[in-house]
Amino acid sequence: MPESQARKRRADAQRSAASIVGAAVQVLNDDPDASMEAIARAAGVTRQTVYAHFPSRERLLQALLDHVTSEAVTAIDAADIDSGPAMDALFRLLEASDRSAGRYPVLLQTLGAMRLDQSADAQLHAPVADRLRRILRRGQEAGEFDRQLSTDWLIAATINLGHAAGEAVGDGRLSKPEADHALRTSLLRILTPGPTR
Incomplete structure (x- = not known):
């Protein structure tokens, strides 16, 4: 041919x-x-x-997960996360990701129930984790964020807190505004240097 x-x-x-x-x-x-x-x-x-x-249906769902992740990354990249105070940039990243996810609430519940092995889960989160890493390192270098906690730990904490907030809304434990407030408050407490650290 x-x-x-x-x-x-x-x-x-x-x-x-x-x-x-x-x-x-x-x-x-x-x-x-x-x-x-x-x-x-x-x-x-x-x-x-x-x-x-x-x-298989599983292969299609994996493709949808990749598609939704790609959309979220595009939205994050449009949020100008490399300028301004790091905390503001982090909140812009979260808002962009949330707006993207808000387009597919039912689908994301289905995708969230997928069982991914650790390697596949890490690969899925890699593009967002890379962008988080840039913000968190910038914040640590500027003294906005706690330098005693590793960047990798802060990335994992941010991603997991974001998932926890989404799950709390999904199963009705918190309203969307309550979950957003809880997420922001938790991140401020984790990231901000304190007198005991």
Whole structure:
């Protein structure tokens, strides 16, 4: 097969996969139990085409997780996190991530229930962790954030507190404003240098 034909086939396959992912994001955010047939219909392809790209529902959900993470990273990058006080930048990162996540509340509950091994979970969080690292190191260098706690620990704490806030809203323990307040207050207490540290 000529190289130009092979490139066209790859481009067609990429468009088809992207169409399926885009449709699945919307369909599963409306109905987390929707069938692969319903996703295929929404994407304008056959069920066989969906399975050709995503041999299992789990593989499709992984692609959706990657897609949602990519959207969140794009939103974070638009939030100008490399300027101003580090705490303000951190809160801008959290707000951008929250706005992105707010587009898919039902889908994110489904994706949150996925069992990822430690390596896959670390890889998923890597783009956000990299951006957190920049903010946290800048804050530590400027004396805004506690220098005695490792940056890696602060990244893990920030990500886990963010998940805890989201889960508290998802299961009705806290309202969204209460969870936002709890998250910000907790981060201020963890990050801000104190007299006993």
